[in-house]
Amino acid sequence: MARTNSGRVRNIVAATAASLSLVLASCSTGSGAGNEAQSNASQESQSTITVTDNHGDQKINSPAEKVVATDNRSFEILDNWGVNVVVAPKPIVPFTVSGIKDNKDIQDLGSHREPNLELVAAADPDLIVNGQRFAKYYEDMKKLAPSSAIVEFEPRKDQPLDAELKRHAEGLGKAFGKEEDAKQLIADFDKALERAKKAYDPNVKVMALNSSGGTLGYIAPSVGRTFGPVFDMIGMKPALEVANSSDDHQGDEISVEAIAKANPDFIMVLDRDAGTSVRGTSEYRSAQSVVEEAAPLKNVKAVKEGKIYYAPEDTYTNESIITYTEILNSLADAFEQA
Secondary structure, eight states, X not given: OOOOOOOOOOOOOHHHHHHHHHHHHTXXXXXXXXXXXXXXXXXXXXXXXXXXXXXXXXXXXXXXXXXXXXXXTTHHHHHHTTOOEEXXXXXXXXXXXXXXXXXXXXXXXXXSSSOOTXXXXXXXXXXXXXXXXXXXXXXXXXXXXXXXXXXXXXXXTTSOHHHHHHHHHHHHHHHTTOHHHXXXXXXXXXXXXXXXXXXXXXXXXXXXXXXXXXXXXXXXXXXXXXXXXXXXXXXXXXSOOOTTOOOOTTOEEOOHHHHHHHXXXXXXXXXXXXXXXXXXXXXXXXXXXXXXXXXXXXXXXXXXXXXXXXXXXXXXXXXXXXXXXXXHHHHHHHHHHO
């Protein structure tokens, strides 16, 4: 999706301004209407809206013509809405969001590990959509771009993720005048969730795993990355519960023998490497190969019966409401077939 940066208004030279003033003076009747129209247009173009985010009420110039985006949950939404992103951390933009990742007109902020935050100041954006991996740089961005509005809708840990994803969509919709589009995203999500809840058999024992570097990690119900909250959304029965489990992005350590002993009826898998730069290199080993080629898992019910769901490849860097809608619909399909 092509984007162009908004142009700067150039100063009109004095001679031209003088000539123009004479012309307007000689036509006083038209000048009043013209000035009123210009004033109304100016007021309209400089209108502000107030959006409530994680930090309180934020005033935003609307429409926001130049946007810095750092929030992985927002990239696909902003790209679909045609928002003019001028700076983004391209190394962590999902490969599926080519309108931002592959757009040469968008400056590369770098990854969250060593970002070039000076680009934010240089861009002088109307709005910064911050969050997830860049949440730790919030105060830095406020200092570097004091005249820019900043919004963050990162899901709060003490709130259900489904509600937080909808709050995120609503907030972005208001910020960019895309309220109807946001309502549609929420409606699609709610429909997918209801499908999955209806299709799930409460007797089916489910386990969630992630794969990285050829090894498997355990994703705990409720707190684990990506799939953890899905247990709560759908009301799924865990095949295994581990004490003191974490929300670590790598998951908790688990042996294939422990997975086999739990013998889940259904397995959900997040391929972390598929969403990173490892994908497409000689080092990459797919989650499917890790799971299905592990000898101790050959007799696990879910493996024998092919009841394994692999999240979309870009999930690890694209945990937006759009991604969760896709996950829930796919789970509903799998449960309905079962």
